[in-house]
Amino acid sequence: MASTKISWMIGGAQGTGVDSSANVFSRAAASYGLYVFGKREYYSNIKGEHSYFSVVISDGKVHSTMDEVHLLATFDSETVVRHAWEVVEGGGIIYDSLAVGEKITSIPTLEKPVLERIQMRLSKEGVGDTIGDVLEVARRNGVRLYPIPYMELLKKVGDKTGEKQLSALARMTNTLAVGASLTLLSIPLTHLETAFSQVFRAKASVVKSNVIAAEAAHEYVMNNFACDFPYRVEPKTKQKQLFISGTSAVALGKIAAGCRFQTYYPITPASDESVYLEDHMVFNLREEYPHVKEMEELDGHGSIVVVQTEDEISAVNMVSGAALAGARASTATSGPGFDLMVEGIGYAGMNEIPIVVTLYQRGGPSTGLPTRHEQGELLFSIFGGHGEFPRIVIASGDIEEAFYDVAKAFNYAERYQTPVIHILDKALANSTMTVDVFDLSKIVIDRGKLVTSWDNSLGEYKRFKFTEDGISYRTVLGVENGIFWNTGDEHDELGHITEEPSTRDRMMEKRMKKLEIADAEIPDSERVILYGDYDAPYLVLSWGSTKGAIIDAVDYLASEGLRFAFAQIKVLNPFPTRFLQNLIPQYKRTIVVEQNFTGQLATLIKARTGIHTDHLIVKYNGRPFSFSEVRDGLREAVIKGTPRIVKRSGG
Known part of the structure; x- marks a missing residue:
């Protein structure tokens, strides 16, 4: 019904x-x-x-x-x-x-x-x-x-x-x-x-x-x-729900995921997340850190450390420092701030430091549209930075997903010892919605190859030891026998600077191997989610907060006899190439929906799979897609065959 x-x-x-x-x-x-x-x-x-x-x-x-x-x-x-x-x-x-x-x-x-x-x-x-x-x-x-x-x-x-x-x-x-x-x-x-x-x-x-x-x-x-208004809606059932905004959901997700250090430099719309953490940062840590003597003095209470830094460069570098000390650490920013963080993210990539960068996209370039919406940073998130280093890029589609995706972001970062970019956007940040009460039993903490002690009988500790999967054992600062060196320069297994060609080759291959391992290990069910009619003739492809409008539009059009499947791509790097190479040819036509001018996802699909998608529905005026726009755009694509459709509504 x-x-x-x-x-x-x-x-x-x-x-x-x-x-x-x-x-x-x-x-x-x-x-x-x-x-x-x-x-x-x-x-x-x-x-x-x-x-x-x-x-x-x-x-x-x-x-x-x-x-x-x-x-x-x-x-x-x-x-x-x-x-x-x-x-x-x-x-x-x-x-x-x-x-x-x-x-x-x-x-x-x-x-x-x-x-x-x-x-x-x-x-x-x-x-x-x-x-x-x-x-x-x-x-x-x-x-x-x-x-x-x-x-x-x-x-x-x-x-x-x-x-x-x-x-x-x-x-x-x-x-x-x-x-x-x-x-x-x-x-x-x-x-x-x-x-x-x-x-x-x-x-x-x-x-x-x-x-x-x-x-x-x-x-x-x-x-x-006389209450003559004709439109009415009554609840069918009453169930417990949570009413929450996007930034609050991400902040709660960080608490649940074990994040204990957050930095930020004020920027719209990312700041709301850190402000929420500042307002709700004290909670019971006795069970989490029973060995810390100060817990008794604090009566078991502690907090996430939230630091408002002097600039974005400091924000990202402080996160690397906290991660080296053993904390799950993250920073939150928007487009202009992310630009400034790129060198620091590269430093984390070079030193295999597990950091999470929460990126709230907004209208660009430059100052752009500070309080408006856009999905303009997909390709920059994947390719931004000088030189090559691995990073995992994930994108949440709605507020509920964002909460659970935070834990995945931290798990990916620590399992593969690499930066993770968690892409959100202004629409998701400033949206509010009712969701089912978050199920904390779904939150699993995976800290990867983290060791808090080192026995020299195993040999000298080498932070960047060459391994089959490219992932070395990671200690934290202060561990006895677990000494390591960090530098922005290329280095050997101990962390000492080197420019020796064969070592450079092996270190580059070691780092990049992580993406290959992540590609093999992260299940397809976490990387691409299918909605709608799987047997439909048409396939919609998209990412991020366009999800909601697409789901509502696909459901509506089904009542008109227009059947669509919808593939929401959540893990953008490493890209789900094999899955999409098998999926896309099953459909008569494909339509990509995204909020940027060039069609960045369509570009990425072509680059990674070799498949050219048939239709592109875009919007770039700073306002998010409405259900009505996506509905009408999908109709036009399949009925009229229009290859590129631009939507322009918004007050």
């Missing part, structure tokens, strides 16, 4: 509570028993510019957002102007009843191209250029209008709370929009207080005031609109 999905959007000026409003709405819907998926879009400034949050609620699992909006909740004029056109017939717009006379030309943050485009649309409709005119066009298109007297309701809230300052009351305008939304969607307000408590932790007075504001909006909607 198909699930019912409703798309809700809230917008306003950045810094006015858009994010917290969406958080409250999503948590209330999740508490009600619905599945939730949300995405955040915002400008790279602190306050003032337009920001919005799109949330899909459903009675079944949901993996992506939609272009269509069923209910638009606004508390500023710009959100009405920008997004009223996206509301479907029968959908609704919640807006400030006092704003209808405002001219769209008076909105200072509306960019000229956007303003001109909207003026042209209004002119074609034969109306003026006020907020009321935009709403009139929406009404003609079958959209229901829900004017809310925000100022009047806020004064009533002030009477109940004793708050007389209008500026303080105005901060709850977003709560009025959320309360009105939940009422129209028939989601009981009883779920709101818990949501407010979770968002505004330890602020009982703030929670109380916001509950009163939501109740005021609820009462107004019930009295004036």
